Amino acid sequence: MDRDQIYAKVTEVLVEALGVDEDEVSPSATLTGDLGAESIDFLDIVFRLEKTFGIKIEQGELFPDNVAQNPDYVENGKVTNKGIAELKAKLPHADFSRLEADPAVENVGEIFTVDAIVKFVQKKLG
Amino acid sequence: MRWSWIDIITHVEKGKSLVAIKNVSMAEDVLHDHFPAQVGPGGESLDPAPVMPASLLIEGMAQTAGLLVGYTGDFDEKVILGKIVKATFEREVTPGQTVRFEAHLERMDPSGANTTGTITVLDHKTGERHHVASVELIFSHIDQNMAGTEFPEENFVFTDNFRSLLRAAGMI
Numbered sequence: 001m002d003r004d005q006i007y008a009k010v011t012e013v014l015v016e017a018l019g020v021d022e023d024e025v026s027p028s029a030t031l032t033g034d035l036g037a038e039s040i041d042f043l044d045i046v047f048r049l050e051k052t053f054g055i056k057i058e059q060g061e062l063f064p065d066n067v068a069q070n071p072d073y074v075e076n077g078k079v080t081n082k083g084i085a086e087l088k089a090k091l092p093h094a095d096f097s098r099l100e101a102d103p104a105v106e107n108v109g110e111i112f113t114v115d116a117i118v119k120f121v122q123k124k125l126g
Numbered sequence: 127m128r129w130s131w132i133d134i135i136t137h138v139e140k141g142k143s144l145v146a147i148k149n150v151s152m153a154e155d156v157l158h159d160h161f162p163a164q165v166g167p168g169g170e171s172l173d174p175a176p177v178m179p180a181s182l183l184i185e186g187m188a189q190t191a192g193l194l195v196g197y198t199g200d201f202d203e204k205v206i207l208g209k210i211v212k213a214t215f216e217r218e219v220t221p222g223q224t225v226r227f228e229a230h231l232e233r234m235d236p237s238g239a240n241t242t243g244t245i246t247v248l249d250h251k252t253g254e255r256h257h258v259a260s261v262e263l264i265f266s267h268i269d270q271n272m273a274g275t276e277f278p279e280e281n282f283v284f285t286d287n288f289r290s291l292l293r294a295a296g297m298i
Contacts (some may be wrong), residue, residue, distance in 0.1 A: 040208035040264060040266055041209070043208065043240075043264055044209055059235055059236045059270075060236050
């Protein structure tokens with residue numbers, strides 16, 4: 001499956017899971033900021049990706065767990081440099097540009113763009 | 127009032143499916159308000175039209191599927207309805223009818239589970255069974271939530287409210 005085919009199927013997944021219009025989905029759109037995803041939607045997206053692509057996604061593999069509560073990652077409401085480095089290592093598909101510009105913990109959701117999910121699926125499919 | 131929208135569990139297969147039954151009774155307060163007698167546009171009085179609210183049929187399915195998810199995880203997790211993925215209704219349910227909720231576990235992992243389910247109704251007047259709705263749900267194991275929010279230690283989901291149902295079905 002090539003990148004365009006994966007992108008088309010990821011778009012379908014997001015349209016179904018988030019109730020957004022197809023034209024709202026773009027590679028740089030963020031799941032939380034642009035597409036309005038809430039935490040339970042991440043679980044829905046994981047389930048749908050598994051079904052659509054026939055892959056198994058372990059907990060924490062696509063989206064991280066408990067970043068906000070992890071004292072190793074967060075200090076005074078900001079994600080630390082160490083936190084960003086570790087998240088980057090764990091989530092190489094994610095886009096950290098916005099979080100690095102403003103490391104406020106509420107911006108963690110901004111690392112998940114549509115493109116990040118496409119990259120993740122591409123890697124999973126080998 | 128007991129917040130229980132199922133009366134009995136008639137079938138359970140851990141990790142797979144659970145079936146529950148509810149008999150809809152005219153004595154249920156909610157049916158008096160949904161819908162009461164009204165005055166028609168010409169001033170005439172319209173009879174009450176008691177119909178089981180679709181939202182409470184979804185709640186019945188959530189309880190059916192939630193018990194399946196809880197049972198599959200040996201009731202270790204607090205299982206909370208996270209999202210109604212899809213619910214399509216094609217028929218109303220009225221007092222005197224028997225509702226059957228059938229839930230199937232599609233997937234479960236440490237964070238939660240998703241289920242599919244069908245609601246059918248037995249019409250005792252005709253003896254016929256009809257399809258009422260299809261409902262897809264997502265449940266969260268809330269202690270494993272992404273935000274890391276903490277909840278009380280005791281399992282406030284599977285309380286006495288459900289204990290007699292579970293005991294009668296041999297699930298605890």
